[in-house]
Amino acid sequence: MTIRVGEAAEAPSFQKAAFVLLDDTQLRKNVRHATDVITNKRAIVVGEQHDWQQLRSAASAIKEHTLQHLDHYLLQFEAACIAAGGHVHWAADADEANRIIVDLVKQHGGKEVIKVKTMTSDEIGLNKAFEANGVHPHETDLADMIIQLGHDKPSHIVVPALHKNRQQVREIFMQAMGLAELGDKPEDLTNAARHYLREKFLKIKIGVSGANYLLADTGGVCVVESEGNGRMCLTLPDVLITVAGIEKVIPSFRDLEVFLQLLPRSATGERMNPYNSLWTGVHKNDGPQHFHVVLLDNGRTRILADPESRQTLHCIRCGACLNTCPVYRQTGGHAYGSIYAGPIGAILTPQLFDMQHSQSLPYASSLCGACYEVCPVKINIPEVLIHLRGRVVREQQTGATLEAIGMKAMAGIFLSSRRFEAAQRLGQIGQWPFVSQGWVKHLPGMLGNWTAVRDLRPLPKQSFRNWWREREKSSAKKESVHA
């Protein structure tokens, strides 16, 4: 089995990537602006929903229930989808999914495909597989198109080109579309994109999409979006191929009541998505006449097997945790090396890899808890991060790293108050080589990361427990004097 999560397996550690990205003035300005705008919009529309917390609980319960009976609901979805005229394929990993999709495109004689709203296809590296087989994929979601035309990588789950501003988008469009002139107003850019895309929508007969929800009871699929480009992709082609992770299934059409309230408010700060597309199988003379769903595992069942972190699969890809994350807001999405950025990416990517790659990601968080607070399906991301850190320590380290030696020694010290007190005294004496003019300004090794930008007060001569001990002694003396 080959688990692939975009190009995350080749990505540098979070620390290394972040170091470089923190210098990108434009990126930081764009990311800050975009996350501020979305966060504020979200706060307003969430605030007006009086039953928000109950909705979160309901969504969490639906997801938990579905995951506990995932086999049942997937089979139910398969049967219903086939009954409605669709075809269902099962893919254990990225390669198998790519093979299935490329074969389907070839069977239908396609040289080009239009794509929309499919992060999962980025996860499996579908575009590369297409190109290797002489098929040209066209991204039609505006942001995905900007990324594709600019030979860039997505930096956000919902707004993948959030790190670009309109001047940068203008340049990308001019170059890729061969335009001699183009304004940088939103209308100018929209018109250019519309012109470019409409031609593709009308010409290309095979569409590839992702899915927000798979409905087990009806065999239906739901995609929500803001632009209408998705609606074009889902309705105009003759052949539609939808690729979806197996965790995207929900029991019934009625459950959309919960999710279609939570998702748009969390994702873009809208009360409702402008386009909510729902379709079931095929209908004669209406929409695509060939419909395929590829159900992707690619490491998901392994996550399902871990009760401590299974909740990761609740994710509905709203991106609220990215927008609120103080770490993401500094670095943007590329630092995470994965198409899944931010707090959810920090727990999802390494788990898909069974912790064989991306071990720096669970540490890319100050555990501030802002992500958990906004998560519409109540994923306790800090809890999962801590659990995964435990796996990193237990599974990846040989036990001989400096950090592990230090941490284990400290744990031993904490087992006895006498040892702890001895360590305090040792620290008080041993610190003096690092103290100058009453301050610690340079520490060796990893601790040097602290003193790079922060001073440290030296350990005071008297610990609290020593003060307490002296106080007890003197009060005992007083008492004996009074006696």
Place this chain on the structure above:
Amino acid sequence: MRISLFITCYNDTLFPETGKSVVQLLERLGHQVEFPFEQTCCGQMHYNTGYQIEAQPLLGRFVEIFKDAEVVCIPSSSCVAMIRDHYPKMAEASGDTELIRAVEDLLPRVYELAELLVKKLGVEDVGAYYPRRVTYHASCHSLRSLHLNDLPLRLLRNVRGIDLVELQNIDQCCGFGGTFAVKNGDVSAAMLTDKLRCVENTRAEVCTAVDNSCLMHIFGGLHRQRTGIKTVHLAQILASTEDEAHR
């Protein structure tokens, strides 16, 4: 009331003045403070960094030392969060039914300082005097785990002489995050820079919080940049009176 103090390992070692203030404050309010000498650390740093196996025995120690306490006072919200959020799970995982019961029994008696004062002792005006311009930093654990909300601010508003100014973006993490500050030093520094800017914008002389861990981080930056702004734990402000000032 008989109050057992869990001072926490880093307050004990690095911030003894906070502990002294807690003792003076609680005694001034007429309570009896105990300090069980056997105590060391709650295990938070180990647990959060991935050394959960190493943190496990510290849970047993804590419970053993404080099981008979009437109430436990901890002047650190992140240590309280460790105990409240993770001890029950750790006990559960150990399969030790006695430990599970002991944790369940002890937890309702464990309080962060501001919680203890307002919720348990019902005091909002502790009779403090602190004639300085002060801004309050809400630590992440105090906000999102303990949900202290405005409890510390209610205590501060009753301090005489204080000029309390609101900190902008109060819900944003300062970038400390325990070992995060060294493991991801660059991102942590970027977060700290944002926080320092907000602190400086208040023109406060003093930044306070219920966690010395955040304050150590914030002060580290404030001092390196020679801003002249100090940080003090909430306990030190509340312990200050007209007779005795605590920095």
